[in-house]
Amino acid sequence: MTEIGAFFAMGGYAGFVWSAYGIAAAVLGGLSVYSWRRYRDSIVTVERLQQDLGRRR
Amino acid sequence: MINWLANPARFMRLSAKAVPWCSWTAVLVLAVGLFWSLMVAPPDYQQGDTVRIMYVHVPAAWMALSVYLFVAVASAVALVWRHPLAEVAARAAAPIGAAFTFVCLATGSLWGRPMWGTWWVWDARLTSVLILFFLYLGYIALANAFDDPSRGGRAAAVLALVGVVNLPIIKFSVDWWNTLHQPASVMRIGGPRIDISMLAPLLIMALGFTLLFAVLLMVRMRTALNERRAMALRLNAGAIPAPRPGREPVVSANTVVP
Amino acid sequence: MAAFLGLFRRDLSLALRQGGDTGLVIGFFVLAVVLFPFGVGPEPEVLRRIGAGTIWVAALLAALLSLDRLFEADYQDGELDLLALSSLPLELAVLAKCAAHWVATGLPLALTSPFLALLVDLDPGAIATLFASLLIGTPALSLIGSVAAALSLGARRQGVVLSLLVLPLYIPPLIFGAGAVEASAAGNGARAYLLILGAVTLAALALCPWASAAALRQALE
Incomplete structure (x- = not known):
């Protein structure tokens, strides 16, 4: 077995080790992406509202 | 110190600088931690490569508990001193803590399957973490259950304190319950002694998770403050139907907080 | 003291006069326990083994069922604002309402439990322990439940939020209550369990x- 193959095989426990890291990455990454998107949206909303208010004056 | 940080405008200014720095540090530390735990750290002589799950599982468990304590302390500050940012911080932190708790449970299950031969054992520690997860869910549900967001924040703050008083009681009862219903074939994992080659990646991952928590906390707090600001702006726009020349709208960073 | 008793009597007579409350709770309790044999099969050994646990879990759920009524009506019609303003400390008012709630639900649950225990074939010693454990433990259910009921007052989908809040907090009484019966059925002394269950109730x-009063104050703010 090649070295890289051995790395991905994880001593025969590939399914468990990689899915553990995968779930952790998916959950924490997902939360990060969601939080960031919502943050960007909030900035856009505030800017738009401020412009509206500025136009009205 | 508390009063100095109480100003949302100051928080916005400081966190605007801190978020990029913390993000890149978190990415760097997590990359090093992942490399170390997946490539450098040796496989355990008993558990083989499954021991690598520990490097996500154990730091996630630490985070699960410490984030709950953070939520409780922030809630206490919010209730006692009416500190406007503390409530925002507590609400922003809870979903992050729930995510870490879920990661802890899921990876623990994936570790238990090859080691114990079962996805789940009603072990005292696992059971306590599961209950902690439900406490998080209750907190999040309560915080979002009200039309008036500040009412939700205050109710959730009381709940966080009730939960933190209950946590030791629940832990004690689960331990008691477990000693009576001890499953026969549970292999004790870890031990007081852990080799430095395993401790190093563990601590690096823990640091990475802490930094990630800090970044997410700041981003979510900034989001919450922005959303409050948007709400204040909307109310303001509604309150001034006709344009009135020569009058500044009373919107400043301080009106963000009710 | 007079105010405390007055509130207690008023709440109790309201609960009994509306009648439905106690009857519904008991009906739910009985039905929930009766459902279990259909799920696990009618073998007496199996039922005896899980009987104490099922009765305790059913009691928890039945107590949960009536919690949203604890403050809701008074909150809607403004009675709660008057209570908060009255000379009786809100903590004592909560205590009076919890006591009334316990007499209207917890006590009937404990009184019904021996009959349900016969259905799952518990032996007489275990039945006595079950009765004692419910008698000691149900006040804790009312008290802990009052915190969750006060917190979720006025929430959207209050029932769901309430159960999500309260069920994790009910785990300690459940462990020691069901544990007591199990220990007594196994021939070990149930004393230690009952004592700890008593400690849980006293702590509650x-x-x-305090917690309920704090929650009510912020709900009324």
Whole structure:
């Protein structure tokens, strides 16, 4: 077995080790992406509202 | 110190600088931690490569508990001193803590399957973490259950304190319950002694998770403050139907907080 | 003291006069326990083994069922604002309402439990312990529940939020209550369990009125 193959095989426990890291990455990454998107949206909303208010004056 | 940080405008200014720095540090530390735990750290002589799950599982468990304590302390500050940012911080932190708790449970299950031969054992520690997860869910549900967001924040703050008083009681009862219903074939994992080659990646991952928590906390707090600001702006726009020349709208960073 | 008793009597007579409450709770309790044999099969050994646990879990759920009524009506019609303003400390008012709630639900649950225990074939010693454990433990259910009921007052989908809040907090009484019966059925002394269950109830008695009152105050703010 090649070295890289051995790395991905994880001593025969590939399914468990990689899915553990995968779930952790998916959950924490997902939360990060969601939080960031919502943050960007909030900035856009505030800017738009401020412009509206500025136009009205 | 508390009063100095109480100003949302100051928080916005400081966190605007801190978020990029913390993000890149978190990415760097997590990359090093992942490399170390997946490539450098040796496989355990008993558990083989499954021991690598520990490097996500154990730091996630630490985070699960410490984030709950953070939520409780922030809630206490919010209730006692009416500190406007503390409530925002507590609400922003809870979903992050729930995510870490879920990661802890899921990876623990994936570790238990090859080691114990079962996805789940009603072990005292696992059971306590599961209950902690439900406490998080209750907190999040309560915080979002009200039309008036500040009412939700205050109710959730009381709940966080009730939960933190209950946590030791629940832990004690689960331990008691477990000693009576001890499953026969549970292999004790870890031990007081852990080799430095395993401790190093563990601590690096823990640091990475802490930094990630800090970044997410700041981003979510900034989001919450922005959303409050948007709400204040909307109310303001509604309150001034006709344009009135020569009058500044009373919107400043301080009106963000009710 | 007179105010305390007055509130207690008023709440109790309201609960009994509306009648439905106690009857519904008991009906749910009985039905929930009766469902279990259909799920696990009618073998007496199996039922005896899980009987104590099922009765305790059913009691928890039945107690949960009536919690949203604890403050809701008074909150809607403004009675709660008057209570908060009255000379009776809100903590004592909560205690009076919890006591009334316990007499209207917890006590009937404990009184019904021996008959349900016969259905799952518990032996007489275990039945006595079950009765004692419910008698000691149900006040804790009312008290802990009052905190969750006060917190979720006025929430959207209050029932769901309420159960999500309260069920994790009910785990300690459940462990020691069901544990007591199990220990007594196994021939070990149930004394230690009952004592700890009593400690849980006393701790709830000391702490929960404060938490509920704090929650009510912020709900009324």
